[in-house]
Amino acid sequence: MSVPLLSIKNLHIQFATYAGDVHAVNGMNFDIHSGEMFGLVGESGCGKTVTGLSIMHAVPPPGVIVEGQIFFQGKNILDKSETEMQKVRGGSIGMIFQDPTASLNPVFTVGYQISIQISQHRNVNKQRAKQLALNMFSQVGLPDPESLYNTYPHELSGGMQQRVMIAMGLASGAELLIADEPTTALDVTIQAQILALLSQLRKSEGLTILLITHDLGVVAETCDRVAVTYNGEIVETGPVDEVLYQTKHPYTQGLIAALPDSVEQGQVLQVIKGNVPDGLKFVTGCPFHPRCFAVMDICREQRPIHVHMKNKNHTVSCHLYEEAP
């Protein structure tokens, strides 16, 4: 197999707080290949957003990457200096966030913001930058780019703002787009528009997308491969069809069973007992064991390793499958 576009190896991120070190990411490992849409899914506090930010060197303080490597196009980005990173951010890697209203600067027109971004990364004059910006606007399906260029973010709806963000993320020829909950703040009908746009850009531009989300439905309908995250590490990963429909890990099974769609109307939903851990207390053994329905003695003591399923690409980190061939 070819060299992955992005490869995260044994990533550990900690936040030093007064209450103690919060272990947000505990040994995250995954690869994303060129042209694929990879879903990173998990509940709040599982470390999915911080992982996305770490790729951009943007982990907010007091967060520190204590261990691990992030390879992008074969080079470790964590070795890059701040000046080099400025070329990467918005250059070869674009990123969009959950709340587009908060991501755009309210005092500048959207046109100004995108052309500044373009002139940062490309050696072009003002006219050319504007031309490129207008092209980007029409590429992401924004109507009437010319007049949109001079509007302020508050004049646009949430869906249009998110399109502007996507345009900015891709304006300088990004190969990887990190989309952190890109549709969570949007209505379902607008969510459908944005997801359709991402899939279309993927086909037309050969874009690679890392989709960070809590919504298994979104992953099921848009992604090729998915990694399910719990307590800062990946518990199950593989092609979407295998992870979601031949689910192995008790946590993934629990997540799917907890969806109202999974049972008949009005029937009792299956729940995962307890709450998402806060990352402060170190759980010995498997991090999921206090909430697991299939917990065994070994789970309390020993950390599970990643086991390959029949399909080599489908791995599960659970003691239930360790003897399996």
Place this chain on the structure above:
Amino acid sequence: MNNSIVPIRSQGPLLVTKNLTKVFSSRSGWLNRQERHVRALDGINLTINEQETLGIVGESGCGKTTLGRVIMWLTEPTSGQIIFKGQDTATADKPTLKSLYQETQMVFQNPYISFDPRFTILQCIAEPLKTHTNLRGEKLNRRVRELLEQVGMSGAIIHRYSHEFSGGQLQRIAIARALATNPKFIVLDEPTSALDVSVQAQILNLLMDLQRDLKLTYLFISHNLSTVQHISNRVVVMYLGKIVEQNTSEALFDSRGQHPYTQALISAIPTVVKEYRREHIILEGTVPDAANPPTGCNFHPRCPIAQDICSEKEPMLRDISGDRKIACHFVVN
């Protein structure tokens, strides 16, 4: 275990709204005065029967939260009637209103901001009890502990503060607070939207158990169609302050005789379950400005089947088949 929601049909209406309208007005400009009138609710007629769950779905700005707040009299309606147990709440005298307030309660979307951070859990839950009952002292504390146990929390937490709990735990406490006055009717405004999936399931199960045990009536407001469909007997779909479709929740997903907006809304929900997956109907554009709604049918600028009549004449909510009511010129039985 089988505690599927019991469809209650024989019971009479508990709450009826007649032509309920709420207009929010704002002024701007000094020399060049401009007034904007947003019709958040535009002639809403609803009947909520005893012991049923009526679901309200719609996108942001469709008026679903305003509807919940107006029914609770947290926001005063501009016109129209809210009739609770046969009594018009606008003309009721003070003692009657107090007992009405006791029988209607609300649970809000964000549990983190619906508690006073300086109150202990005891104070939060005791507040409605002090207003509406004569319980004091140890009896009051005992009742608070009972309420907490009823929602699956330990009674020992009464001296702790709200910041010590997670979202799911707080939502349980909020439900305990709503139950404190023995209400008949609870407005649930997006009670699970701020919660993770695994916790959302716990809260939905709890709400269904409580409804069965305490014979409660719910108005369940959410933007999440699958959650609403799961818990409700009947569902109302709103668009720009108006009801576009009303149906039983089993029949809501039946695409025959469905409002084009409901159709698009349902098709747009991403789902893990393959059988529920539909060809996405991607609607053009966004919800129009409520201060400046389109002529005729509110939905016509985005509607895939719109014709000339849709921009001229407003469709009325009419019976289609069985329990289905639809406001569309073209949907027939």
